[in-house]
Amino acid sequence: MTDTTIRDVAQAAGVSLSSASRALNGGKHVSARLARTVTAAAEKLGYQPDFLARSLRTGSSGMIGCLVSDVANPLYASIVQAAETRLRDAGYLLVVANTANDPAREQAAAVAFRGRRLDGILVAPGSAANDKTWRDLAASGAPIVILDRDAPEGGDDAAWPSVLVDHHGGARAATRYLIGLGHRRIALLTPGARMRPGRERIAGFHAAFAEARIDTSGARVCAQESSMDFAHGDVLALLDATPRPTALIALGTRILAGALRAARDRHLSVPQDLSVLSVGDTDLAAVHAPAITALRWNLEEVGRTAAEMLLQRLRGGSGGGPSRALLPVDLVLRESCAPPSTN
Numbered sequence: 153m154t155d156t157t158i159r160d161v162a163q164a165a166g167v168s169l170s171s172a173s174r175a176l177n178g179g180k181h182v183s184a185r186l187a188r189t190v191t192a193a194a195e196k197l198g199y200q201p202d203f204l205a206r207s208l209r210t211g212s213s214g215m216i217g218c219l220v221s222d223v224a225n226p227l228y229a230s231i232v233q234a235a236e237t238r239l240r241d242a243g244y245l246l247v248v249a250n251t252a253n254d255p256a257r258e259q260a261a262a263v264a265f266r267g268r269r270l271d272g273i274l275v276a277p278g279s280a281a282n283d284k285t286w287r288d289l290a291a292s293g294a295p296i297v298i299l300d301r302d303a304p305e306g307g308d309d310a311a312w313p314s315v316l317v318d319h320h321g322g323a324r325a326a327t328r329y330l331i332g333l334g335h336r337r338i339a340l341l342t343p344g345a346r347m348r349p350g351r352e353r354i355a356g357f358h359a360a361f362a363e364a365r366i367d368t369s370g371a372r373v374c375a376q377e378s379s380m381d382f383a384h385g386d387v388l389a390l391l392d393a394t395p396r397p398t399a400l401i402a403l404g405t406r407i408l409a410g411a412l413r414a415a416r417d418r419h420l421s422v423p424q425d426l427s428v429l430s431v432g433d434t435d436l437a438a439v440h441a442p443a444i445t446a447l448r449w450n451l452e453e454v455g456r457t458a459a460e461m462l463l464q465r466l467r468g469g470s471g472g473g474p475s476r477a478l479l480p481v482d483l484v485l486r487e488s489c490a491p492p493s494t495n
Contacts, residue, residue: 156197156198156199157199158172158173158176158199160197160199161176161190161193161194161197161199162190164193164196164197165189165190165192165193166189167186167189167190171186171190172190172193174243175187175189175190175191175243176190176191176194176243182242182243184238184241184242187240187241187242187243188241191240191243213268213269213270213271214243214244214245214271215244215245215246215247215268215270215271216239216244216245216246216247216270216271216272216273216274216462217246217247217249217261217265217268217270217272217273217274217275218232218235218236218246218247218248218249218273218274218275219248219249219251219258219261219262219265219273219274219275219276219277220232220248220249220250220251220276220299221250221251221252221253221258221276221278222250222252222253223248223250225405226405226432226434226435227404227405227432227434227451228276230451230452230455231299231451231452231454231455231458232246232248232455233452233455234451234452234453234454234455234456234459235274235455235456235458235459236455237455237456238455238456238459238460238463239459239462239463242459242463244271247265247268247270249261249264249265251278253278255278255279255281255282258277258278258279258282258285259281259282259285262275262282262285262286262289263285265289265294266288266289266292266294269294270294271294271466272294272295272296272297272462272465272466273289273294273295273296273297273462274296274297274299274458274459274462275296275297275298275299275301276298276299276300276301277298277301277302277304278301278347280302280304280305280346282304283304283305284304286304287304287305290311290312295313295462295465295466296312296313297313297314297315297458297461297462297465298312298313298314298315299314299315299454299458300314300315300316300317300348300349300454301314301347301348301349302347302348312475313461313462313465313475313476314475314476314477315454315457315458315461315476315477315479316348316476316477316478316479317349317449317454317478317479317481318352318449318478318479318480318481319348319349319352319353319356319431319481320352320353320355320356320359321356321480321481322353322356322431322447322449322481322482322483323340323352323353323354323355323356323357323360323401323431323447324356324357324359324360324363325356325360325447325481325483326360326401326429326431326447326483327340327356327357327360327361327401328360328363328364329429329445329483329485329489330399330401330427330429330489331360331361331364331366333399333427333489333490333491333492334491334492335398335399335427335491335492336366336367336370336398336492337370337372337395337396337397337398337399337492338357338370338371338372338397338398338399338400338401339372339373339374339387339390339397339399339400339401340353340354340357340371340372340373340374340400340401340402341374341376341383341386341387341400341401341402341403341407341411342354342373342374342375342376342401342402342403342407342431343375343376343403344375344376345375350375353431354373357371357373357401358371370395370397372390372397374386374387374390376403376407383402383406383407383408383409383410383411383414384410384411384413384414385410386410387400387410387411387414387415388414388417388418390414391414391415391418391420391426392418397426398426398427398492398493399426399427399428399429399489399492400426400427400428400429401429401431402428402429402430402431403430403431403432404430404431404432404433404434404436404437404444404446405432405434405436408428408430408434408436408437408444409436411428412428412440415428422442422488423442423487423488423489423490424490424493425493427488427489427490427492428444428445428488428489429444429445429446429447429488429489430444430445430446430447431446431447432446432447432448432449433446433447433448433484434446437486440488442486442487442488443486443487443488444486444487444488445483445484445485445486445487445488445489446483446484446486447481447482447483447484448481448482448483448484449479449480449481449482450479453479454479457477457479461475461477
């Protein structure tokens with residue numbers, strides 16, 4: 153065990169003892185620069201703080217919980233990484249729980265977060281069945297920031313601060329673009345309407361048809377789970393239908409992979425036979441040949457904004473900072489969309 157003390161860390165960092173203590177203990181009014189300087193000095197000297205003693209002394213665990221449905225999903229991974237970086241700079245440790253879209257696991261994680269007295273929580277709730285669990289957790293005093301999901305029972309912005317993505321505007325822009333190319337038989341593959349992103353995409357999809365005042369008989373919405381095999385089977389059925397869709401809009405992770413696999417199995421070329429547009433600019437969309445036109449939002453900004461919103465509440469109470477942020481979605485044009493074939 154090292155004999156290095158916090159006084160040694162303060163001297164090495166060139167700061168006062170109180171500043172070093174605040175930086176290492178997640179105190180208020182600690183700049184990112186100070187936190188980095190002190191943390192670097194502590195790591196260089198091998199200083200190991202006693203987190204249990206700190207928790208008993210300050211009433212703060214120095215830990216933030218983060219709950220997502222699928223940490224392997226690159227759309228979540230980038231958000232979590234950006235949030236972790238910002239929180240680490242502020243002296244906090246991010247603890248991530250993965251629910252695998254299982255309401256029971258989500259509830260168990262929420263209970264574990266409460267039992268460990270985490271200082272705050274970033275959460276993307278996946279099940280309305282756990283609304284009471286999240287209300288009880290918020291009532292216990294830990295600030296909670298919602299990641300692009302509905303607040304429990306609707307809530308309000310002040311009680312449930314949230315960072316949201318403009319999925320409605322993005323889906324409308326994507327559908328408008330395909331309609332402009334001449335497509336009328338367009339299928340949207342997205343997680344269903346029970347969660348905000350899917351519901352907003354479906355609404356934006358239909359809004360584009362409405363504003364174009366065209367027949368909606370070719371508009372197909374296929375509610376998907378995250379399984380590539382499920383998407384693959386559903387897209388095969390779509391492509392075997394008469395008439396088949398001439399364009400697909402698909403969530404850019406496993407769903408997009410399943411859609412592209414189905415197109416290959418039916419010997420359809422992209423974009424000559426089938427236009428494909430990705431919701432989310434993932435590595436798959438960028439490296440696929442041809443490169444996939446995609447809806448893009450700044451995933452890192454989602455994580456940073458959520459972390460900053462939480463830090464403001466930890467430092468200044470419930471009135472600190474904005475209670476809601478809506479981040480824009482852009483359409484990135486590549487090579488996977490073309491006018492529909494006349495065949």
